Amino acid sequence: GQQVMQIPQYQHVQEGEDFTTYCNSSTTLSNIQWYKQRPGGHPVFLIQLVKSGEVKKQKRLTFQFGEAKKNSSLHITATQTTDVGTYFCAGRILTGGGNKLTFGTGTQLKVEL
Amino acid sequence: NAGVTQTPKFQVLKTGQSMTLQCAQDMNHEYMSWYRQDPGMGLRLIHYSVGAGITDQGEVPNGYNVSRSTTEDFPLRLLSAAPSQTSVYFCASSQSSGGHEQYFGPGTRLTVT
Numbered sequence: 600g601q602q603v604m605q606i607p608q609y610q611h612v613q614e615g616e617d618f619t620t621y622c623n624s625s626t627t628l629s630n631i632q633w634y635k636q637r638p639g640g641h642p643v644f645l646i647q648l649v650k651s652g653e654v655k656k657q658k659r660l661t662f663q664f665g666e667a668k669k670n671s672s673l674h675i676t677a678t679q680t681t682d683v684g685t686y687f688c689a690g691r692i693l694t695g696g697g698n699k700l701t702f703g704t705g706t707q708l709k710v711e712l
Numbered sequence: 713n714a715g716v717t718q719t720p721k722f723q724v725l726k727t728g729q730s731m732t733l734q735c736a737q738d739m740n741h742e743y744m745s746w747y748r749q750d751p752g753m754g755l756r757l758i759h760y761s762v763g764a765g766i767t768d769q770g771e772v773p774n775g776y777n778v779s780r781s782t783t784e785d786f787p788l789r790l791l792s793a794a795p796s797q798t799s800v801y802f803c804a805s806s807q808s809s810g811g812h813e814q815y816f817g818p819g820t821r822l823t824v825t
Contacts, residue, residue: 644813702755
């Protein structure tokens with residue numbers, strides 16, 4: 600079954616408010632990626648985190664990878680209408696046959712003016 | 713570069729019909745994969761390939777076949793369509809199976825009646 604879970608499933612915010620989505624894995628991940636999917640579009644890569652405790656920033660977006668490499672978060676400061684979409688984490692779980700990327704269930708963000 | 717292309721964009725099938733979803737990439741990527749996206753389920757891996765001539769099953773492979781005769785193409789075949797296969801299908805490619813971003817195609821929206 601799904602080994603990478605995300606919460607919340609939906610988030611509705613007013614423009615200017617902050618937003619955070621959390622990603623949790625039942626197993627240790629070798630790395631984690633984040634993708635954004637606009638309504639009606641396809642997932643687009645945002646960033647990859649590899650090291651335990653790693654923090655990366657992209658303008659108003661802050662990505663963190665947990666110390667145990669089992670969880671991650673994406674925080675958006677002062678949301679804008681252009682942030683609307685579904686955010687997915689994708690964890691790379693080492694298996695006997697190689698790496699597989701397992702996507703989380705996604706968090707759908709809606710931003711109201 | 714066209715990136716990752718998928719055809720068709722939309723398809724309606726009747727139960728029991730077969731069809732092939734086409735996927736091609738022009739980035740000389742070794743790794744290609746197929747996902748299905750259903751509401752609340754995120755992206756689930758159907759099949760993947762680490763190079764020409766090599767394919768393997770993902771999380772939800774039943775009812776689907778794949779082959780990888782060239783680096784560029786990775787078609788997905790539905791042998792006998794069922795209503796449970798109604799979904800949006802995304803093909804993706806990346807430079808390798810480990811630690812590289814995935815590039816997604818625009819998707820195929822499939823309805824099985």
